[in-house]
Amino acid sequence: MYQSPTSLTDNQTVLDALNRCVAACELCATACLQEEHVQHMVGCIAIDRDCADICALTARLVARGSVHAKHIMRECIEVCQLCQNECAKHNDPHCQQCAAACKACVEACRAWNS
Structure with a gap:
């Protein structure tokens, strides 16, 4: 069962x-x-x-207006937080950039899922 997708602009920030x-x-x-x-x-x-896999799946579900998007989004938030925490432990620029992207993703997902 699927919901009618909302406009792309409504979902653009989280996507x-x-x-x-x-x-x-x-x-x-x-x-x-x-x-x-x-x-x-x-x-x-x-x-x-x-984290890459759950974010990609979540984006596809949001884009198609799946009724499962909100449920999967909660798991996505959890995995992104774990990834942020792990990457923040490392001083490498790529890890720090990943931690920042995960943090921004968590914030956008929480805002969309509320």
Whole structure:
């Protein structure tokens, strides 16, 4: 069962934040794989990948007006917070950029889901 999608402009802020988060997480995971001591980045890489996937799924559900978007959005917020926390532990610019994108995504998702 699907709801009629709202206008794209109504969802643009959250869609932009979700898509920026996907890109930041993918970039971070790829950059972490290039690190000299990659074994220290395993947790970061894993949560980056999970976060990118849940954000991409959430964006698709929001865009199509799925009744499941709000439910999945709650999980997305949780995963983004975990990713933000993990990336914030690392001083690498790509991790800091990812943490910032995750934080912005959490804020946009909370605003949309309220």
